[in-house]
Amino acid sequence: MKTPVVEVSNVKKVYGKAGENQxxxxxxxxxxxHEGEFVGIMGPSGSGKxxxxxxxxxxxxxxxxxxxxxxxxxxxxxxxALSDFRSQKLGFIFQDFNLLENLTIYENIALPLxxxxxxxxxxxxxxxxxxxxxxxxxxxxxxxxxxxxGQKQRCAAARALVHEPAIILGDEPTGALDxxxxxxxxxxxxxxxxxxGVSIMLVTHDAYSASYCERxxxxxxxxxxxxxxxxxxxxxxxREILDVLADLGTTKA
Amino acid sequence: MLFKLSMSGLxxxxxxxxxxxxxLVMSISIFYMFQTLAMNKAFIEANAMIGPIQxxxxxxxxxxxxxxxxxxxxxxxxxxSLRQKEFGMYxxxxxxxxxITRLMFMExxxxxxxxxxxxxxxxxxxxxxxxxMLMKExxxxxxxxxxxxxxxxxxxxxxxxxxxxxxAIMNTIxxxxxxxxxxxxxxVQTDKIAKRxxxxxxxxxxxxxxLLIGYASMIFMTYLQQLGVIIALITITSGTYLLxxxxxxxxxxxxxxxxxxIEKGLNAFTYxxxxxxxxxxxxxxxxxxxxxxLSAGSITAGMSFKNNIMIxxxxxxxxxxxxxxxxxxxxxxxxxxxxxxxKEYRYKVSDKGIYxxxxxxxxxxxxxxxxxxxxxxxxxxxxxxxxxxxxxxxxEKNDKHGPQMPNDWYEAMExxxxxxxxxxxxxxxxxxQMYDRVQGKEGVALLGKSDQxxxxxSTWKQIDAMxxxxxxxxxxQYINTKYSNYTSFRAFSAGTVYMGFFLGIAFLxxxxxxxxxxxxxxASKDIHRYEMLRKIGVRRELLMKSMYKELFYVFLFPAxxxxxxxxxxxxxxxxxxxxxxFRVWLPILIFLVIYAVYYFITVQLYRGIxxxxxx
Ligand SMILES: Nc1ncnc2c1ncn2[C@@H]1O[C@H](COP(=O)(O)OP(=O)(O)OP(=O)(O)O)[C@@H](O)[C@H]1O
Ligand SMILES: [Mg+2]
Numbered sequence: 001m002k003t004p005v006v007e008v009s010n011v012k013k014v015y016g017k018a019g020e021n022q023x024x025x026x027x028x029x030x031x032x033x034h035e036g037e038f039v040g041i042m043g044p045s046g047s048g049k050x051x052x053x054x055x056x057x058x059x060x061x062x063x064x065x066x067x068x069x070x071x072x073x074x075x076x077x078x079x080x081a082l083s084d085f086r087s088q089k090l091g092f093i094f095q096d097f098n099l100l101e102n103l104t105i106y107e108n109i110a111l112p113l114x115x116x117x118x119x120x121x122x123x124x125x126x127x128x129x130x131x132x133x134x135x136x137x138x139x140x141x142x143x144x145x146x147x148x149x150g151q152k153q154r155c156a157a158a159r160a161l162v163h164e165p166a167i168i169l170g171d172e173p174t175g176a177l178d179x180x181x182x183x184x185x186x187x188x189x190x191x192x193x194x195x196x197g198v199s200i201m202l203v204t205h206d207a208y209s210a211s212y213c214e215r216x217x218x219x220x221x222x223x224x225x226x227x228x229x230x231x232x233x234x235x236x237x238x239r240e241i242l243d244v245l246a247d248l249g250t251t252k253a
Numbered sequence: 254m255l256f257k258l259s260m261s262g263l264x265x266x267x268x269x270x271x272x273x274x275x276x277l278v279m280s281i282s283i284f285y286m287f288q289t290l291a292m293n294k295a296f297i298e299a300n301a302m303i304g305p306i307q308x309x310x311x312x313x314x315x316x317x318x319x320x321x322x323x324x325x326x327x328x329x330x331x332x333x334s335l336r337q338k339e340f341g342m343y344x345x346x347x348x349x350x351x352x353i354t355r356l357m358f359m360e361x362x363x364x365x366x367x368x369x370x371x372x373x374x375x376x377x378x379x380x381x382x383x384x385x386m387l388m389k390e391x392x393x394x395x396x397x398x399x400x401x402x403x404x405x406x407x408x409x410x411x412x413x414x415x416x417x418x419x420x421a422i423m424n425t426i427x428x429x430x431x432x433x434x435x436x437x438x439x440x441v442q443t444d445k446i447a448k449r450x451x452x453x454x455x456x457x458x459x460x461x462x463x464l465l466i467g468y469a470s471m472i473f474m475t476y477l478q479q480l481g482v483i484i485a486l487i488t489i490t491s492g493t494y495l496l497x498x499x500x501x502x503x504x505x506x507x508x509x510x511x512x513x514x515i516e517k518g519l520n521a522f523t524y525x526x527x528x529x530x531x532x533x534x535x536x537x538x539x540x541x542x543x544x545x546x547l548s549a550g551s552i553t554a555g556m557s558f559k560n561n562i563m564i565x566x567x568x569x570x571x572x573x574x575x576x577x578x579x580x581x582x583x584x585x586x587x588x589x590x591x592x593x594x595x596k597e598y599r600y601k602v603s604d605k606g607i608y609x610x611x612x613x614x615x616x617x618x619x620x621x622x623x624x625x626x627x628x629x630x631x632x633x634x635x636x637x638x639x640x641x642x643x644x645x646x647x648x649e650k651n652d653k654h655g656p657q658m659p660n661d662w663y664e665a666m667e668x669x670x671x672x673x674x675x676x677x678x679x680x681x682x683x684x685x686q687m688y689d690r691v692q693g694k695e696g697v698a699l700l701g702k703s704d705q706x707x708x709x710x711s712t713w714k715q716i717d718a719m720x721x722x723x724x725x726x727x728x729x730q731y732i733n734t735k736y737s738n739y740t741s742f743r744a745f746s747a748g749t750v751y752m753g754f755f756l757g758i759a760f761l762x763x764x765x766x767x768x769x770x771x772x773x774x775x776a777s778k779d780i781h782r783y784e785m786l787r788k789i790g791v792r793r794e795l796l797m798k799s800m801y802k803e804l805f806y807v808f809l810f811p812a813x814x815x816x817x818x819x820x821x822x823x824x825x826x827x828x829x830x831x832x833x834x835f836r837v838w839l840p841i842l843i844f845l846v847i848y849a850v851y852y853f854i855t856v857q858l859y860r861g862i863x864x865x866x867x868x
Contacts, residue, residue: 103522114521
């Protein structure tokens with residue numbers, strides 16, 4: 001099939017020093033995301049979703065196991081190299097604090113490009129192109145304080161995308177949005193995924209957001225619990241997700 | 254209950270409170286330090302070279318009070334901003350507004366009182382340390398200066414109590430005006446950058462005009478006298494504030510417009526930060542500029558008065574030493590000095606007088622001072638008149654005969670044959686024939702010039718002491734050598750030099766705390782920006798570079814304007830100093846080094862807040 005973008009094998013993450021009461025936030029998680037996939041990570045609060053995302057996004061280090069992104073083993077990289085790796089291979093959308101409010105939307109989106117030394121002449125067209133894809137051309141000159149929450153998140157998506165990363169990582173990007181704005185962001189992401197083949201990994205605890213994904217990995221207590229694929233319509237998939245979540249609740253109790 | 258809650262809130266922000274308290278303590282202690290000098294009339298008048306010195310201190314007090322006033326107001330609005338959100342939350346939970354306001358009022362006053370007590374204690378300590386350090390360094394002894402000076406203490410206490418009451422009232426009014434919602438979202442409000450129009454251009458032009466008037470009145474201080482000081486004080490202060498409020502944002506904006514520059518690396522962020530900072534800092538930067546001008550100005554003035562000692566001394570005596578018939582010990586001392594010019598004149602001492610050999614004088618004439626006008630000060634020449642044989646000076650008046658001694662030679666002979674060597678003995682110029690005929694003891698007068706008078710002070714001192722014992726003079730007898738001239742000039746200037754350095758240090762500390770305070774109090778707002786940049790993969794080094802660059806500009810502008818103020822302002826002293834600009838680069842260089850060190854410290858402290866090192 002397609003080439004893998006993210007390979008996670010037997011990753012463990014321990015919090016707390018040896019000897020003290022250690023806790024496994026991740027306890028042997030393994031999975032693979034292929035190019036062009038739209039994968040969701042779900043699980044109850046405290047199950048290790050954010051921890052997993054931080055490990056993949058190189059913001060945190062795994063205690064054990066291996067993480068490969070676009071072919072490179074990130075568990076062996078140094079601080080500086082990790083920074084460069086993040087800026088070249090990854091795109092981020094966080095729940096909030098996504099945009100620098102003292103830069104215009106345009107400057108925010110252009111930032112990853114200028115960081116990589118793309119010349120000023122090439123930056124303009126690239127920003128215009130992603131802005132078009134995400135429908136934010138009209139607000140490019142504005143300051144983040146002057147646009148809505150949904151627009152802000154789409155701008156964040158544009159910034160995550162503009163330098164053509166190997167994968168876009170989102171930690172509850174819809175968490176702070178109302179349903180209308182959430183839908184517009186999710187539609188935009190689906191569009192990116194389907195039309196432009198961008199790989200996306202999305203952490204969420206919201207079943208509605210998750211239903212936009214193709215595949216969902218459920219984790220519980222730091223371990224892989226279940227994996228489901230979308231077969232039919234989004235509505236059916238939504239119901240399926242709710243069922244799994246209900247199961248998760250009962251098994252936990 | 255509410256009180257307890259607010260105490261816990263206070264504890265959770267202890268870092269910000271430490272910054273706040275440090276800023277307040279600093280400003281109080283410096284104000285006090287200044288007042289220990291400014292209010293000690295007896296000391297100032299006894300030790301200053303400048304006539305209306307009391308007036309200068311009065312003007313300085315006014316300026317420092319204005320600066321302090323704004324500093325304290327700003328500090329307290331910072332205090333309010335620290336608490337706003339929390340107080341807003343209490344209100345949404347049902348706390349009554351007047352209770353909250355009272356709490357705010359109390360907090361402002363309590364913090365004020367705490368910092369007042371610590372500030373005065375620190376001030377006394379600083380005044381003591383700096384005072385005695387400078388006295389030692391300048392070899393200036395005066396028991397008139399007191400580090401613990403009651404009138405200054407009282408004035409400081411009254412001034413700051415009033416300031417804290419005013420700001421407590423202002424904080425209360427602000428709290429009463431805002432709605433709960435505004436309080437809760439207090440930290441979300443982005444600092445808006447005001448739009449600029451025609452008014453700005455007008456204000457920008459006005460600022461330049463004001464500065465020019467101020468500069469002109471400093472240059473023509475000699476004619477304007479005290480009026481000049483007042484005009485300069487008003488126009489330069491207001492001109493500087495206007496300049497920073499109008500020009501600087503325009504400059505940064507122009508820098509930001511350059512797309513090529515902006516879209517390179519992290520520049521977009523750096524300049525955006527800078528733009529934001531410059532706009533929120535205009536008044537602080539103007540204040541800092543004034544403090545730089547005052548500080549560098551005081552230090553430069555102090556140094557100039559110190560340099561002036563040597564200029565005056567060199568201008569009064571060309572030769573470093575005049576010595577008759579040096580002994581062996583004296584010769585040894587002389588050998589240690591790299592003379593650039595040495596003259597020897599033979600003479601014979603008879604009962605009729607002292608006969609100088611004319612040929613020696615004519616062949617190697619000594620240099621004498623040109624004392625025609627102020628411009629000629631320090632310049633020398635050789636006597637240009639013919640030296641007639643038989644001309645004489647000193648001795649009994651009615652006994653005088655022989656030709657008239659020309660003025661130039663009169664001066665030269667007074668120098669070669671100082672009064673203390675042979676007292677009032679007659680001095681006669683003799684040609685070779687006459688000289689050979691004279692029966693008497695031969696002697697030699699020696700003149701030496703080294704270019705490094707101030708590097709060999711201890712040698713001159715020893716030589717003077719030896720001369721006194723050789724000539725059987727008591728040790729407290731005054732002899733008009735260059736060295737004794739030097740010591741009296743130094744004693745005369747030391748008080749002024751001391752005041753210059755003392756004030757320079759005080760203003761420097763004030764400047765430092767002002768800028769550092771403002772930058773650090775704003776820092777916590779920047780934390781999430783740097784965190785986000787780190788997350789999207791900006792290297793630490795690049796972020797550091799951005800901080801250095803941003804703060805470099807913040808530090809640069811006040812330094813430039815401040816130093817221009819100083820350079821032009823030094824002209825003020827031309828009425829008392831011979832060369833006010835002599836070696837002016839030295840104090841400026843020292844100042845710049847201190848300023849640069851302080852810039853690095855600020856960047857490091859800022860980095861510590863926005864980008865804490867992990868592990
Ligand atoms: N820095 C840390 N130190 C110690 N324990 C931590 C740390 N971060 C997370 N944990 C623990 O690790 C576990 C997983 O946390 P994580 O944040 O990944 O959960 P999550 O799935 O993202 O939850 P949520 O849906 O609430 O965001 C939790 O039990 C949490 O308490
Ligand atoms: Mg989480």
